Amino acid sequence: MTAKVSLVVSDLAGGGSVRAFLLAQVLKSLNYQVEIVGFLYGKELYAIPPSGIPVVSVPGTNYPEFLISTRKLLQKLDGDIIYAVKPKPTSFGVSLLGKFRSRRPLLLDMDDWELSWYGGMNWKYRPNPKQLYRDVFKKNGALRFPDHPLYLSWMESVVAKADALTIDTDFLKQRFGGVYVPNGKDTVMFDPSKYNPEKSRERYGLSKYRILMFPGAPRRHKGVEDVLMALDLLNQPDLRLVIVGGSPYDDYDDRLIQQWGRWIIKLPKSPVEVMPEIVAAAHIVVVPQRDTIIAHAQFPLKLTDGMAMAKPVLSTKVGDIPEILGDTGYLVDPGCPEQIAEKIQLIFENLEAANERGNRARERCVKHYSVETMASTLSQVITGIKI
Numbered sequence: 001m002t003a004k005v006s007l008v009v010s011d012l013a014g015g016g017s018v019r020a021f022l023l024a025q026v027l028k029s030l031n032y033q034v035e036i037v038g039f040l041y042g043k044e045l046y047a048i049p050p051s052g053i054p055v056v057s058v059p060g061t062n063y064p065e066f067l068i069s070t071r072k073l074l075q076k077l078d079g080d081i082i083y084a085v086k087p088k089p090t091s092f093g094v095s096l097l098g099k100f101r102s103r104r105p106l107l108l109d110m111d112d113w114e115l116s117w118y119g120g121m122n123w124k125y126r127p128n129p130k131q132l133y134r135d136v137f138k139k140n141g142a143l144r145f146p147d148h149p150l151y152l153s154w155m156e157s158v159v160a161k162a163d164a165l166t167i168d169t170d171f172l173k174q175r176f177g178g179v180y181v182p183n184g185k186d187t188v189m190f191d192p193s194k195y196n197p198e199k200s201r202e203r204y205g206l207s208k209y210r211i212l213m214f215p216g217a218p219r220r221h222k223g224v225e226d227v228l229m230a231l232d233l234l235n236q237p238d239l240r241l242v243i244v245g246g247s248p249y250d251d252y253d254d255r256l257i258q259q260w261g262r263w264i265i266k267l268p269k270s271p272v273e274v275m276p277e278i279v280a281a282a283h284i285v286v287v288p289q290r291d292t293i294i295a296h297a298q299f300p301l302k303l304t305d306g307m308a309m310a311k312p313v314l315s316t317k318v319g320d321i322p323e324i325l326g327d328t329g330y331l332v333d334p335g336c337p338e339q340i341a342e343k344i345q346l347i348f349e350n351l352e353a354a355n356e357r358g359n360r361a362r363e364r365c366v367k368h369y370s371v372e373t374m375a376s377t378l379s380q381v382i383t384g385i386k387i
Contacts (some may be wrong), residue, residue: 004033006079008098010090010147012057013042015217017049018301019111019168020085021272024053025186026374027083030382037076039069039090047245048271060090062144070094074101081382083107084162087155088114089146096161105385108162110172111183113297115156118149120293125150163385166378168299169320179381182324183299184369189273190308192362195280204267206281209240210348212314213282215275215305217247218256221295223288223316228260229337230344239344241286244278245269279309284347284354287315291334295319303329307365312347312354314340324369328361330354 005027007020017038024034036053041060049055058073077098084095084106092108099106115123127135135143142148156176159165165178173180201207212231218224224243231239241260244267246253257264270278279285285306289295296319303324306313313329315321322331330347332339347354367373 002031002033003080004035004078005081005083006077007034007036008073008077008082008084008091008095009036009038010086010088011041011060012036012038012045012055013040013060014046016086016091016111017045018047019109019183021047021049021053022183022301022374023083023085023109023181023378025050026181026184026371026378028052029371029375030379032081033079035079037073039073048269050272062146064144066146070097074098079104081105081107081385083109085109086112086114087152087159089151089155092155092159092162093146093151096158099161099163105163106161107164107166107381107385108159109166109181110159110176110178111168111299113172113175113293114147114152115149116293116297118152123149123153164381166381169297170323171297171319179377181374181377181381182369183301183304184371184374185304185308185365186272187308187362187366187370187372190276190279190305192276192280192308192310195277195309197280197282200277200281204242204278204281206240206242206265209238209265210236211240211242211281211283212286212344213242213244213279213284213306213311214286214302215244215279215282216300216302217245218243218252219247220252221290221292222300223290223334224256224286225260226288226290226335226337226340227286228256228263230340231260231263233337233341234344239263240265242267242282244275275305276309279305279311282306282309282311283351284344285309285311285313286340287313287321288332288340289316289318289321289334291316291318295334299324304365304369306358307361307369310355310358310362312358313361314343314347325361326364328357328364330357 039060
């Protein structure tokens with residue numbers, strides 16, 4: 001009988017679900033039954049799941065109601081293997097309870113350093129008695145939120161309780177150990193030979209423009225502002241930055257549009273099966289990460305979007321990005337709109353050579369960052385634990 005894996009997501013309305021969906025695709029390729037189980041702290045899913053991946057949600061709550069929600073989620077957690085995505089109380093914490101109750105093996109995946117969002121090692125919780133009382137007993141007290149950084153720090157201290165750990169950056173490996181499983185791509189689905197870029201541009205109303213594409217949710221550390229400043233410097237009216245999906249976290253998209261709306265075209269979020277056709281419309285995929293501790297801990301999925309679709313990828317010298325791209329992309333210093341502008345100009349002046357570099361990027365993606373490569377590694381990880 002085929003074993004079943006339950007992937008546990010802290011918030012299906014948040015970005016962690018994207019990594020969970022990718023791992024689900026990898027596990028399916030290994031012939032496991034797969035389900036996504038998680039809390040939903042919002043009205044809708046952050047991302048549209050791949051077809052054939054069941055998603056089970058429980059409404060997200062804060063303490064003390066969270067204890068009831070946890071019991072409900074545990075009742076739905078019936079996989080032979082539990083695979084927690086992110087070391088959060090709402091994923092790893094609940095999964096640890098499931099492991100101890102049922103003796104099922106537990107894997108943990110880390111694709112981010114959660115404390116980096118709060119200043120990393122500089123973050124400390126040192127309340128006075130009055131503040132502690134407010135944080136615990138007020139209706140919206142800080143410690144009523146299950147993923148408060150204090151609880152995140154506790155979860156990081158028990159990472160070793162997982163039977164195996166997977167990570168996706170050298171930063172995380174140096175800090176926590178674990179087995180490297182990159183943010184890869186289904187390179188059979190993301191196959192440029194299946195798509196006509198001109199037809200894709202026509203379908204999405206982009207035919208009049210030279211397209212830079214950012215296929216994800218803009219946030220400050222992702223450097224989208226630097227690309228928009230580069231477009232101001234170039235001031236070429238047929239250039240556009242296409243943002244796909246946008247951010248569910250705040251009004252950052254709206255603020256970008258307010259300041260740089262003349263350069264921006266925003267497309268709605270789409271199922272993963274539709275993304276290859278959308279990325280096909282790009283002339284350049286931009287991944288302009290800034291030099292922050294948040295960015296150093298991440299493997300941007302947008303890199304393999306562009307690489308798999310044989311696009312010229314313009315990115316920055318941050319974290320693992322130079323190693324991921326090798327000599328198949330275009331790299332600039334982080335936070336340098338002037339260098340981004342120069343590279344955009346260079347790529348369009350030598351587009352044939354840039355597209356050839358994109359073809360090499362696809363070859364590199366197939367070899368190092370395909371679902372098949374991820375599956376080979378993950379299969380060994382699972383074989384090494386007792387089921």
